[in-house]
Amino acid sequence: MNYDIFNGDADGIIALLQLRLAYPQESVLVTGVKRDINLVKKIDVKPEDSLTILDISMEKNMAALEVALESGAEVFYADHHRCGDIPENENLSAHIDLDANTCTALIIDKLLNGQFHYWAITAAYGDNLIAKADELADTAGLSSEQKSQLKELGILINYNGYGAKIDDLHFDPTDxxxxxxxxxxxxxxxxxxxxxxxxxxxxxxxxxNHALSIEALHKSEKLALFELPNTAWARRISGVYGNLLANRSPNSSHAVITLNDDDTYTVSLRAPLNNKQGAGEICSSFATGGGREAAAGINALPKEKIAEFIQVVEGKY
Structure with missing residues:
Protein backbone atom coordinates (compact mmCIF):
# COMPACT_ATOMS: atom_id res chain seq x y z
CA MET A 1 0.00 0.00 0.00
CA ASN A 2 1.20 3.52 -0.80
CA TYR A 3 0.51 6.25 1.75
CA ASP A 4 0.83 10.00 1.13
CA ILE A 5 1.06 11.69 4.53
CA PHE A 6 1.06 15.49 4.44
CA ASN A 7 0.30 18.64 6.39
CA GLY A 8 -3.06 20.15 5.49
CA ASP A 9 -1.62 23.64 4.85
CA ALA A 10 -0.36 25.23 1.62
CA ASP A 11 3.16 23.85 1.97
CA GLY A 12 2.10 20.27 2.63
CA ILE A 13 -0.60 20.21 -0.04
CA ILE A 14 1.58 21.79 -2.72
CA ALA A 15 4.62 19.66 -1.86
CA LEU A 16 2.52 16.55 -2.53
CA LEU A 17 0.87 18.17 -5.53
CA GLN A 18 4.24 18.65 -7.23
CA LEU A 19 5.33 15.09 -6.47
CA ARG A 20 2.17 13.49 -7.79
CA LEU A 21 2.04 15.66 -10.90
CA ALA A 22 5.57 14.44 -11.62
CA TYR A 23 5.10 10.87 -10.37
CA PRO A 24 1.41 9.87 -10.35
CA GLN A 25 0.47 6.93 -8.15
CA GLU A 26 -2.55 5.58 -6.35
CA SER A 27 -2.22 6.17 -2.62
CA VAL A 28 -4.09 6.50 0.63
CA LEU A 29 -4.13 10.17 1.66
CA VAL A 30 -3.45 10.93 5.33
CA THR A 31 -3.77 14.55 6.45
CA GLY A 32 -5.78 16.85 8.72
CA VAL A 33 -5.95 20.40 9.98
CA LYS A 34 -2.62 22.23 10.03
CA ARG A 35 -2.00 21.51 13.72
CA ASP A 36 -2.67 17.78 13.27
CA ILE A 37 0.93 16.71 12.72
CA ASN A 38 1.12 13.36 14.52
CA LEU A 39 -0.03 11.66 11.34
CA VAL A 40 2.34 8.72 10.92
CA LYS A 41 0.91 6.89 13.92
CA LYS A 42 -2.49 6.79 12.22
CA ILE A 43 -1.20 4.08 9.87
CA ASP A 44 -0.97 0.38 10.59
CA VAL A 45 2.23 -0.08 8.61
CA LYS A 46 3.00 -3.33 6.78
CA PRO A 47 6.48 -4.38 5.53
CA GLU A 48 5.47 -3.96 1.89
CA ASP A 49 4.13 -0.41 2.41
CA SER A 50 5.60 2.79 0.96
CA LEU A 51 5.24 6.06 2.89
CA THR A 52 5.70 9.57 1.52
CA ILE A 53 5.76 12.02 4.45
CA LEU A 54 5.69 15.75 3.80
CA ASP A 55 5.80 18.90 5.93
CA ILE A 56 5.35 17.38 9.38
CA SER A 57 8.05 17.38 12.04
CA MET A 58 10.14 14.22 12.10
CA GLU A 59 10.83 14.89 15.77
CA LYS A 60 7.10 14.79 16.58
CA ASN A 61 6.61 11.60 14.51
CA MET A 62 9.84 9.81 15.48
CA ALA A 63 8.30 6.89 17.40
CA ALA A 64 5.87 6.04 14.60
CA LEU A 65 8.58 6.56 11.96
CA GLU A 66 10.90 4.12 13.72
CA VAL A 67 8.11 1.54 13.89
CA ALA A 68 7.51 1.95 10.15
CA LEU A 69 11.21 1.58 9.34
CA GLU A 70 11.61 -1.43 11.63
CA SER A 71 8.68 -3.10 9.86
CA GLY A 72 10.60 -2.86 6.58
CA ALA A 73 8.47 -0.16 4.94
CA GLU A 74 10.13 2.32 2.58
CA VAL A 75 9.89 5.96 3.67
CA PHE A 76 10.46 9.17 1.70
CA TYR A 77 10.53 12.11 4.12
CA ALA A 78 10.78 15.81 3.18
CA ASP A 79 10.36 18.61 5.72
CA HIS A 80 11.71 21.84 7.19
CA HIS A 81 10.58 21.56 10.84
CA ARG A 82 12.50 20.32 13.89
CA CYS A 83 13.72 16.83 13.09
CA GLY A 84 15.69 15.51 16.06
CA ASP A 85 18.28 12.85 15.23
CA ILE A 86 17.49 11.48 11.78
CA PRO A 87 17.46 7.65 11.87
CA GLU A 88 20.11 5.85 9.87
CA ASN A 89 18.16 3.28 7.88
CA GLU A 90 18.52 2.07 4.31
CA ASN A 91 14.75 2.29 3.88
CA LEU A 92 14.66 6.01 4.74
CA SER A 93 15.21 8.72 2.13
CA ALA A 94 15.30 11.93 4.18
CA HIS A 95 15.34 15.43 2.68
CA ILE A 96 15.39 17.77 5.67
CA ASP A 97 16.33 21.45 5.44
CA LEU A 98 15.87 23.58 8.55
CA ASP A 99 16.78 26.88 6.88
CA ALA A 100 14.27 29.56 7.95
CA ASN A 101 13.94 30.70 4.33
CA THR A 102 12.81 27.42 2.83
CA CYS A 103 9.73 25.20 2.99
CA THR A 104 8.87 21.64 2.04
CA ALA A 105 7.50 22.58 -1.38
CA LEU A 106 10.79 24.32 -2.20
CA ILE A 107 12.69 21.19 -1.13
CA ILE A 108 10.53 19.15 -3.52
CA ASP A 109 10.98 21.82 -6.19
CA LYS A 110 14.75 21.27 -6.07
CA LEU A 111 14.36 17.50 -6.24
CA LEU A 112 12.14 17.91 -9.32
CA ASN A 113 14.50 20.46 -10.93
CA GLY A 114 11.76 23.09 -11.01
CA GLN A 115 9.32 20.99 -13.01
CA PHE A 116 6.33 22.72 -11.34
CA HIS A 117 8.14 25.82 -10.19
CA TYR A 118 5.13 28.14 -10.15
CA TRP A 119 3.42 25.82 -7.69
CA ALA A 120 6.51 25.91 -5.47
CA ILE A 121 6.50 29.71 -5.52
CA THR A 122 2.81 29.65 -4.55
CA ALA A 123 3.64 27.45 -1.56
CA ALA A 124 6.44 29.79 -0.47
CA TYR A 125 4.01 32.69 -0.49
CA GLY A 126 1.52 30.60 1.48
CA ASP A 127 4.17 29.71 4.07
CA ASN A 128 4.87 33.46 4.51
CA LEU A 129 8.29 33.30 2.85
CA ILE A 130 7.36 36.49 1.01
CA ALA A 131 10.87 37.77 0.29
CA LYS A 132 12.00 34.33 -0.92
CA ALA A 133 8.91 33.89 -3.07
CA ASP A 134 9.35 37.38 -4.57
CA GLU A 135 12.98 36.54 -5.36
CA LEU A 136 12.02 33.28 -7.07
CA ALA A 137 9.17 34.95 -8.95
CA ASP A 138 11.43 37.74 -10.18
CA THR A 139 14.04 35.23 -11.34
CA ALA A 140 11.27 33.35 -13.17
CA GLY A 141 10.28 36.56 -14.96
CA LEU A 142 6.80 36.86 -13.49
CA SER A 143 4.99 40.20 -13.66
CA SER A 144 3.78 42.09 -10.59
CA GLU A 145 0.23 40.94 -11.34
CA GLN A 146 1.30 37.30 -11.60
CA LYS A 147 3.22 37.56 -8.33
CA SER A 148 0.13 38.98 -6.62
CA GLN A 149 -1.99 36.15 -8.00
CA LEU A 150 0.35 33.44 -6.72
CA LYS A 151 0.66 35.19 -3.37
CA GLU A 152 -3.10 35.36 -2.91
CA LEU A 153 -3.60 31.73 -3.93
CA GLY A 154 -0.85 30.56 -1.56
CA ILE A 155 -2.31 32.52 1.35
CA LEU A 156 -5.82 31.19 0.65
CA ILE A 157 -4.68 27.55 0.54
CA ASN A 158 -2.80 28.10 3.80
CA TYR A 159 -5.80 29.86 5.37
CA ASN A 160 -7.94 26.81 4.66
CA GLY A 161 -5.71 24.60 6.84
CA TYR A 162 -6.30 26.38 10.15
CA GLY A 163 -8.93 25.11 12.55
CA ALA A 164 -9.39 22.87 15.58
CA LYS A 165 -11.22 20.26 13.50
CA ILE A 166 -12.03 19.55 9.87
CA ASP A 167 -15.53 21.01 10.32
CA ASP A 168 -13.94 24.44 10.93
CA LEU A 169 -12.44 24.41 7.44
CA HIS A 170 -14.07 25.33 4.15
CA PHE A 171 -12.47 22.32 2.45
CA ASP A 172 -11.19 19.08 3.92
CA PRO A 173 -7.45 19.25 3.01
CA THR A 174 -7.81 15.91 1.21
CA ASP A 175 -10.56 17.34 -0.98
CA ASN A 209 -12.39 41.72 8.65
CA HIS A 210 -13.42 40.23 12.01
CA ALA A 211 -9.80 39.82 13.11
CA LEU A 212 -8.71 43.30 12.08
CA SER A 213 -11.36 44.84 14.35
CA ILE A 214 -9.70 43.40 17.49
CA GLU A 215 -7.28 45.47 19.60
CA ALA A 216 -4.01 44.01 20.91
CA LEU A 217 -4.25 42.34 24.34
CA HIS A 218 -0.54 43.08 24.94
CA LYS A 219 1.80 45.31 22.96
CA SER A 220 5.46 46.22 23.48
CA GLU A 221 8.44 46.90 21.24
CA LYS A 222 9.19 43.17 21.14
CA LEU A 223 5.75 41.53 21.01
CA ALA A 224 2.20 42.24 19.92
CA LEU A 225 -0.30 39.65 21.21
CA PHE A 226 -3.91 39.40 20.04
CA GLU A 227 -6.67 37.27 21.61
CA LEU A 228 -9.34 35.77 19.35
CA PRO A 229 -12.60 34.22 20.57
CA ASN A 230 -13.64 30.56 20.53
CA THR A 231 -15.35 30.70 17.13
CA ALA A 232 -14.81 28.91 13.82
CA TRP A 233 -13.86 32.12 12.00
CA ALA A 234 -11.17 32.87 14.61
CA ARG A 235 -9.70 29.37 14.36
CA ARG A 236 -9.62 29.65 10.57
CA ILE A 237 -7.96 33.05 10.39
CA SER A 238 -5.46 32.74 13.27
CA GLY A 239 -2.40 31.65 11.29
CA VAL A 240 -2.69 33.88 8.24
CA TYR A 241 -3.65 36.77 10.53
CA GLY A 242 -0.37 36.22 12.38
CA ASN A 243 1.47 36.28 9.06
CA LEU A 244 -0.25 39.55 8.10
CA LEU A 245 0.76 41.16 11.39
CA ALA A 246 4.34 39.94 10.97
CA ASN A 247 4.60 41.47 7.52
CA ARG A 248 3.19 44.78 8.72
CA SER A 249 5.71 45.10 11.60
CA PRO A 250 8.82 43.08 10.68
CA ASN A 251 10.90 44.15 13.71
CA SER A 252 8.44 42.75 16.26
CA SER A 253 7.30 39.25 17.15
CA HIS A 254 3.57 38.51 17.02
CA ALA A 255 1.33 36.02 18.78
CA VAL A 256 -2.30 35.21 18.08
CA ILE A 257 -4.01 33.25 20.87
CA THR A 258 -7.38 31.63 20.21
CA LEU A 259 -9.58 30.38 23.04
CA ASN A 260 -10.28 26.62 23.08
CA ASP A 261 -13.30 24.76 24.46
CA ASP A 262 -11.35 23.76 27.58
CA ASP A 263 -10.32 27.38 28.35
CA THR A 264 -6.76 26.83 27.12
CA TYR A 265 -5.39 28.76 24.15
CA THR A 266 -4.14 27.73 20.76
CA VAL A 267 -1.08 29.92 20.09
CA SER A 268 0.38 30.99 16.75
CA LEU A 269 3.78 32.68 17.20
CA ARG A 270 5.70 34.53 14.49
CA ALA A 271 9.32 35.55 15.03
CA PRO A 272 10.22 39.04 13.80
CA LEU A 273 10.66 38.85 10.02
CA ASN A 274 13.96 40.68 10.43
CA ASN A 275 15.12 38.12 13.02
CA LYS A 276 13.62 34.80 11.89
CA GLN A 277 14.78 32.51 14.67
CA GLY A 278 13.70 31.12 17.99
CA ALA A 279 9.94 30.60 17.52
CA GLY A 280 10.18 26.81 17.51
CA GLU A 281 12.45 26.83 20.55
CA ILE A 282 10.04 29.07 22.47
CA CYS A 283 6.92 27.05 21.69
CA SER A 284 8.66 23.72 22.25
CA SER A 285 9.48 24.82 25.79
CA PHE A 286 5.75 24.61 26.56
CA ALA A 287 3.73 21.39 26.58
CA THR A 288 1.92 20.75 23.25
CA GLY A 289 4.22 23.26 21.49
CA GLY A 290 6.50 22.98 18.48
CA GLY A 291 7.39 24.49 15.12
CA ARG A 292 10.30 26.00 13.25
CA GLU A 293 12.60 29.00 13.56
CA ALA A 294 10.31 31.60 12.00
CA ALA A 295 6.87 30.31 12.97
CA ALA A 296 5.59 27.97 15.66
CA GLY A 297 2.61 27.22 17.85
CA ILE A 298 1.20 25.71 21.00
CA ASN A 299 -1.96 23.61 20.83
CA ALA A 300 -3.19 24.05 24.40
CA LEU A 301 -1.59 26.78 26.53
CA PRO A 302 -3.26 27.17 29.95
CA LYS A 303 -4.53 30.68 30.74
CA GLU A 304 -2.24 30.91 33.76
CA LYS A 305 0.76 30.41 31.42
CA ILE A 306 0.04 33.48 29.23
CA ALA A 307 2.17 35.82 31.35
CA GLU A 308 5.04 33.31 31.31
CA PHE A 309 4.71 32.96 27.54
CA ILE A 310 4.92 36.74 27.10
CA GLN A 311 7.99 36.86 29.36
CA VAL A 312 9.75 34.09 27.43
CA VAL A 313 9.04 35.68 24.05
CA GLU A 314 10.19 39.13 25.12
CA GLY A 315 13.26 37.62 26.75
CA LYS A 316 14.18 35.92 23.48
CA TYR A 317 13.83 38.97 21.26
Missing amino acids: LYQALRQYLSPFDVIEDKASPFYQLQSAYQSDM
Whole structure:
Protein backbone atom coordinates (compact mmCIF):
# COMPACT_ATOMS: atom_id res chain seq x y z
CA MET A 1 0.00 0.00 0.00
CA ASN A 2 1.20 3.52 -0.80
CA TYR A 3 0.51 6.25 1.75
CA ASP A 4 0.83 10.00 1.13
CA ILE A 5 1.06 11.69 4.53
CA PHE A 6 1.06 15.49 4.44
CA ASN A 7 0.30 18.64 6.39
CA GLY A 8 -3.06 20.15 5.49
CA ASP A 9 -1.62 23.64 4.85
CA ALA A 10 -0.36 25.23 1.62
CA ASP A 11 3.16 23.85 1.97
CA GLY A 12 2.10 20.27 2.63
CA ILE A 13 -0.60 20.21 -0.04
CA ILE A 14 1.58 21.79 -2.72
CA ALA A 15 4.62 19.66 -1.86
CA LEU A 16 2.52 16.55 -2.53
CA LEU A 17 0.87 18.17 -5.53
CA GLN A 18 4.24 18.65 -7.23
CA LEU A 19 5.33 15.09 -6.47
CA ARG A 20 2.17 13.49 -7.79
CA LEU A 21 2.04 15.66 -10.90
CA ALA A 22 5.57 14.44 -11.62
CA TYR A 23 5.10 10.87 -10.37
CA PRO A 24 1.41 9.87 -10.35
CA GLN A 25 0.47 6.93 -8.15
CA GLU A 26 -2.55 5.58 -6.35
CA SER A 27 -2.22 6.17 -2.62
CA VAL A 28 -4.09 6.50 0.63
CA LEU A 29 -4.13 10.17 1.66
CA VAL A 30 -3.45 10.93 5.33
CA THR A 31 -3.77 14.55 6.45
CA GLY A 32 -5.78 16.85 8.72
CA VAL A 33 -5.95 20.40 9.98
CA LYS A 34 -2.62 22.23 10.03
CA ARG A 35 -2.00 21.51 13.72
CA ASP A 36 -2.67 17.78 13.27
CA ILE A 37 0.93 16.71 12.72
CA ASN A 38 1.12 13.36 14.52
CA LEU A 39 -0.03 11.66 11.34
CA VAL A 40 2.34 8.72 10.92
CA LYS A 41 0.91 6.89 13.92
CA LYS A 42 -2.49 6.79 12.22
CA ILE A 43 -1.20 4.08 9.87
CA ASP A 44 -0.97 0.38 10.59
CA VAL A 45 2.23 -0.08 8.61
CA LYS A 46 3.00 -3.33 6.78
CA PRO A 47 6.48 -4.38 5.53
CA GLU A 48 5.47 -3.96 1.89
CA ASP A 49 4.13 -0.41 2.41
CA SER A 50 5.60 2.79 0.96
CA LEU A 51 5.24 6.06 2.89
CA THR A 52 5.70 9.57 1.52
CA ILE A 53 5.76 12.02 4.45
CA LEU A 54 5.69 15.75 3.80
CA ASP A 55 5.80 18.90 5.93
CA ILE A 56 5.35 17.38 9.38
CA SER A 57 8.05 17.38 12.04
CA MET A 58 10.14 14.22 12.10
CA GLU A 59 10.83 14.89 15.77
CA LYS A 60 7.10 14.79 16.58
CA ASN A 61 6.61 11.60 14.51
CA MET A 62 9.84 9.81 15.48
CA ALA A 63 8.30 6.89 17.40
CA ALA A 64 5.87 6.04 14.60
CA LEU A 65 8.58 6.56 11.96
CA GLU A 66 10.90 4.12 13.72
CA VAL A 67 8.11 1.54 13.89
CA ALA A 68 7.51 1.95 10.15
CA LEU A 69 11.21 1.58 9.34
CA GLU A 70 11.61 -1.43 11.63
CA SER A 71 8.68 -3.10 9.86
CA GLY A 72 10.60 -2.86 6.58
CA ALA A 73 8.47 -0.16 4.94
CA GLU A 74 10.13 2.32 2.58
CA VAL A 75 9.89 5.96 3.67
CA PHE A 76 10.46 9.17 1.70
CA TYR A 77 10.53 12.11 4.12
CA ALA A 78 10.78 15.81 3.18
CA ASP A 79 10.36 18.61 5.72
CA HIS A 80 11.71 21.84 7.19
CA HIS A 81 10.58 21.56 10.84
CA ARG A 82 12.50 20.32 13.89
CA CYS A 83 13.72 16.83 13.09
CA GLY A 84 15.69 15.51 16.06
CA ASP A 85 18.28 12.85 15.23
CA ILE A 86 17.49 11.48 11.78
CA PRO A 87 17.46 7.65 11.87
CA GLU A 88 20.11 5.85 9.87
CA ASN A 89 18.16 3.28 7.88
CA GLU A 90 18.52 2.07 4.31
CA ASN A 91 14.75 2.29 3.88
CA LEU A 92 14.66 6.01 4.74
CA SER A 93 15.21 8.72 2.13
CA ALA A 94 15.30 11.93 4.18
CA HIS A 95 15.34 15.43 2.68
CA ILE A 96 15.39 17.77 5.67
CA ASP A 97 16.33 21.45 5.44
CA LEU A 98 15.87 23.58 8.55
CA ASP A 99 16.78 26.88 6.88
CA ALA A 100 14.27 29.56 7.95
CA ASN A 101 13.94 30.70 4.33
CA THR A 102 12.81 27.42 2.83
CA CYS A 103 9.73 25.20 2.99
CA THR A 104 8.87 21.64 2.04
CA ALA A 105 7.50 22.58 -1.38
CA LEU A 106 10.79 24.32 -2.20
CA ILE A 107 12.69 21.19 -1.13
CA ILE A 108 10.53 19.15 -3.52
CA ASP A 109 10.98 21.82 -6.19
CA LYS A 110 14.75 21.27 -6.07
CA LEU A 111 14.36 17.50 -6.24
CA LEU A 112 12.14 17.91 -9.32
CA ASN A 113 14.50 20.46 -10.93
CA GLY A 114 11.76 23.09 -11.01
CA GLN A 115 9.32 20.99 -13.01
CA PHE A 116 6.33 22.72 -11.34
CA HIS A 117 8.14 25.82 -10.19
CA TYR A 118 5.13 28.14 -10.15
CA TRP A 119 3.42 25.82 -7.69
CA ALA A 120 6.51 25.91 -5.47
CA ILE A 121 6.50 29.71 -5.52
CA THR A 122 2.81 29.65 -4.55
CA ALA A 123 3.64 27.45 -1.56
CA ALA A 124 6.44 29.79 -0.47
CA TYR A 125 4.01 32.69 -0.49
CA GLY A 126 1.52 30.60 1.48
CA ASP A 127 4.17 29.71 4.07
CA ASN A 128 4.87 33.46 4.51
CA LEU A 129 8.29 33.30 2.85
CA ILE A 130 7.36 36.49 1.01
CA ALA A 131 10.87 37.77 0.29
CA LYS A 132 12.00 34.33 -0.92
CA ALA A 133 8.91 33.89 -3.07
CA ASP A 134 9.35 37.38 -4.57
CA GLU A 135 12.98 36.54 -5.36
CA LEU A 136 12.02 33.28 -7.07
CA ALA A 137 9.17 34.95 -8.95
CA ASP A 138 11.43 37.74 -10.18
CA THR A 139 14.04 35.23 -11.34
CA ALA A 140 11.27 33.35 -13.17
CA GLY A 141 10.28 36.56 -14.96
CA LEU A 142 6.80 36.86 -13.49
CA SER A 143 4.99 40.20 -13.66
CA SER A 144 3.78 42.09 -10.59
CA GLU A 145 0.23 40.94 -11.34
CA GLN A 146 1.30 37.30 -11.60
CA LYS A 147 3.22 37.56 -8.33
CA SER A 148 0.13 38.98 -6.62
CA GLN A 149 -1.99 36.15 -8.00
CA LEU A 150 0.35 33.44 -6.72
CA LYS A 151 0.66 35.19 -3.37
CA GLU A 152 -3.10 35.36 -2.91
CA LEU A 153 -3.60 31.73 -3.93
CA GLY A 154 -0.85 30.56 -1.56
CA ILE A 155 -2.31 32.52 1.35
CA LEU A 156 -5.82 31.19 0.65
CA ILE A 157 -4.68 27.55 0.54
CA ASN A 158 -2.80 28.10 3.80
CA TYR A 159 -5.80 29.86 5.37
CA ASN A 160 -7.94 26.81 4.66
CA GLY A 161 -5.71 24.60 6.84
CA TYR A 162 -6.30 26.38 10.15
CA GLY A 163 -8.93 25.11 12.55
CA ALA A 164 -9.39 22.87 15.58
CA LYS A 165 -11.22 20.26 13.50
CA ILE A 166 -12.03 19.55 9.87
CA ASP A 167 -15.53 21.01 10.32
CA ASP A 168 -13.94 24.44 10.93
CA LEU A 169 -12.44 24.41 7.44
CA HIS A 170 -14.07 25.33 4.15
CA PHE A 171 -12.47 22.32 2.45
CA ASP A 172 -11.19 19.08 3.92
CA PRO A 173 -7.45 19.25 3.01
CA THR A 174 -7.81 15.91 1.21
CA ASP A 175 -10.56 17.34 -0.98
CA LEU A 176 -8.65 20.58 -1.59
CA TYR A 177 -5.55 18.64 -2.64
CA GLN A 178 -7.56 16.47 -5.02
CA ALA A 179 -9.26 19.55 -6.50
CA LEU A 180 -5.94 21.36 -7.04
CA ARG A 181 -4.31 18.27 -8.51
CA GLN A 182 -6.44 18.82 -11.62
CA TYR A 183 -4.37 21.92 -12.49
CA LEU A 184 -0.84 21.77 -13.90
CA SER A 185 -0.30 25.43 -13.07
CA PRO A 186 -1.57 27.67 -10.26
CA PHE A 187 -2.54 30.20 -12.92
CA ASP A 188 -5.01 27.62 -14.25
CA VAL A 189 -6.68 27.56 -10.82
CA ILE A 190 -7.16 31.32 -10.88
CA GLU A 191 -8.42 31.27 -14.46
CA ASP A 192 -11.11 28.70 -13.61
CA LYS A 193 -14.02 30.57 -12.03
CA ALA A 194 -15.34 27.29 -10.59
CA SER A 195 -12.10 26.50 -8.72
CA PRO A 196 -11.73 26.61 -4.91
CA PHE A 197 -9.86 29.91 -5.24
CA TYR A 198 -13.00 32.02 -5.43
CA GLN A 199 -14.85 30.40 -2.53
CA LEU A 200 -11.78 30.78 -0.32
CA GLN A 201 -11.24 34.36 -1.46
CA SER A 202 -14.67 35.48 -0.25
CA ALA A 203 -14.46 33.54 3.02
CA TYR A 204 -10.97 34.81 3.81
CA GLN A 205 -11.99 38.45 3.49
CA SER A 206 -14.96 37.99 5.80
CA ASP A 207 -12.86 36.27 8.49
CA MET A 208 -10.02 38.78 8.21
CA ASN A 209 -12.39 41.72 8.65
CA HIS A 210 -13.42 40.23 12.01
CA ALA A 211 -9.80 39.82 13.11
CA LEU A 212 -8.71 43.30 12.08
CA SER A 213 -11.36 44.84 14.35
CA ILE A 214 -9.70 43.40 17.49
CA GLU A 215 -7.28 45.47 19.60
CA ALA A 216 -4.01 44.01 20.91
CA LEU A 217 -4.25 42.34 24.34
CA HIS A 218 -0.54 43.08 24.94
CA LYS A 219 1.80 45.31 22.96
CA SER A 220 5.46 46.22 23.48
CA GLU A 221 8.44 46.90 21.24
CA LYS A 222 9.19 43.17 21.14
CA LEU A 223 5.75 41.53 21.01
CA ALA A 224 2.20 42.24 19.92
CA LEU A 225 -0.30 39.65 21.21
CA PHE A 226 -3.91 39.40 20.04
CA GLU A 227 -6.67 37.27 21.61
CA LEU A 228 -9.34 35.77 19.35
CA PRO A 229 -12.60 34.22 20.57
CA ASN A 230 -13.64 30.56 20.53
CA THR A 231 -15.35 30.70 17.13
CA ALA A 232 -14.81 28.91 13.82
CA TRP A 233 -13.86 32.12 12.00
CA ALA A 234 -11.17 32.87 14.61
CA ARG A 235 -9.70 29.37 14.36
CA ARG A 236 -9.62 29.65 10.57
CA ILE A 237 -7.96 33.05 10.39
CA SER A 238 -5.46 32.74 13.27
CA GLY A 239 -2.40 31.65 11.29
CA VAL A 240 -2.69 33.88 8.24
CA TYR A 241 -3.65 36.77 10.53
CA GLY A 242 -0.37 36.22 12.38
CA ASN A 243 1.47 36.28 9.06
CA LEU A 244 -0.25 39.55 8.10
CA LEU A 245 0.76 41.16 11.39
CA ALA A 246 4.34 39.94 10.97
CA ASN A 247 4.60 41.47 7.52
CA ARG A 248 3.19 44.78 8.72
CA SER A 249 5.71 45.10 11.60
CA PRO A 250 8.82 43.08 10.68
CA ASN A 251 10.90 44.15 13.71
CA SER A 252 8.44 42.75 16.26
CA SER A 253 7.30 39.25 17.15
CA HIS A 254 3.57 38.51 17.02
CA ALA A 255 1.33 36.02 18.78
CA VAL A 256 -2.30 35.21 18.08
CA ILE A 257 -4.01 33.25 20.87
CA THR A 258 -7.38 31.63 20.21
CA LEU A 259 -9.58 30.38 23.04
CA ASN A 260 -10.28 26.62 23.08
CA ASP A 261 -13.30 24.76 24.46
CA ASP A 262 -11.35 23.76 27.58
CA ASP A 263 -10.32 27.38 28.35
CA THR A 264 -6.76 26.83 27.12
CA TYR A 265 -5.39 28.76 24.15
CA THR A 266 -4.14 27.73 20.76
CA VAL A 267 -1.08 29.92 20.09
CA SER A 268 0.38 30.99 16.75
CA LEU A 269 3.78 32.68 17.20
CA ARG A 270 5.70 34.53 14.49
CA ALA A 271 9.32 35.55 15.03
CA PRO A 272 10.22 39.04 13.80
CA LEU A 273 10.66 38.85 10.02
CA ASN A 274 13.96 40.68 10.43
CA ASN A 275 15.12 38.12 13.02
CA LYS A 276 13.62 34.80 11.89
CA GLN A 277 14.78 32.51 14.67
CA GLY A 278 13.70 31.12 17.99
CA ALA A 279 9.94 30.60 17.52
CA GLY A 280 10.18 26.81 17.51
CA GLU A 281 12.45 26.83 20.55
CA ILE A 282 10.04 29.07 22.47
CA CYS A 283 6.92 27.05 21.69
CA SER A 284 8.66 23.72 22.25
CA SER A 285 9.48 24.82 25.79
CA PHE A 286 5.75 24.61 26.56
CA ALA A 287 3.73 21.39 26.58
CA THR A 288 1.92 20.75 23.25
CA GLY A 289 4.22 23.26 21.49
CA GLY A 290 6.50 22.98 18.48
CA GLY A 291 7.39 24.49 15.12
CA ARG A 292 10.30 26.00 13.25
CA GLU A 293 12.60 29.00 13.56
CA ALA A 294 10.31 31.60 12.00
CA ALA A 295 6.87 30.31 12.97
CA ALA A 296 5.59 27.97 15.66
CA GLY A 297 2.61 27.22 17.85
CA ILE A 298 1.20 25.71 21.00
CA ASN A 299 -1.96 23.61 20.83
CA ALA A 300 -3.19 24.05 24.40
CA LEU A 301 -1.59 26.78 26.53
CA PRO A 302 -3.26 27.17 29.95
CA LYS A 303 -4.53 30.68 30.74
CA GLU A 304 -2.24 30.91 33.76
CA LYS A 305 0.76 30.41 31.42
CA ILE A 306 0.04 33.48 29.23
CA ALA A 307 2.17 35.82 31.35
CA GLU A 308 5.04 33.31 31.31
CA PHE A 309 4.71 32.96 27.54
CA ILE A 310 4.92 36.74 27.10
CA GLN A 311 7.99 36.86 29.36
CA VAL A 312 9.75 34.09 27.43
CA VAL A 313 9.04 35.68 24.05
CA GLU A 314 10.19 39.13 25.12
CA GLY A 315 13.26 37.62 26.75
CA LYS A 316 14.18 35.92 23.48
CA TYR A 317 13.83 38.97 21.26
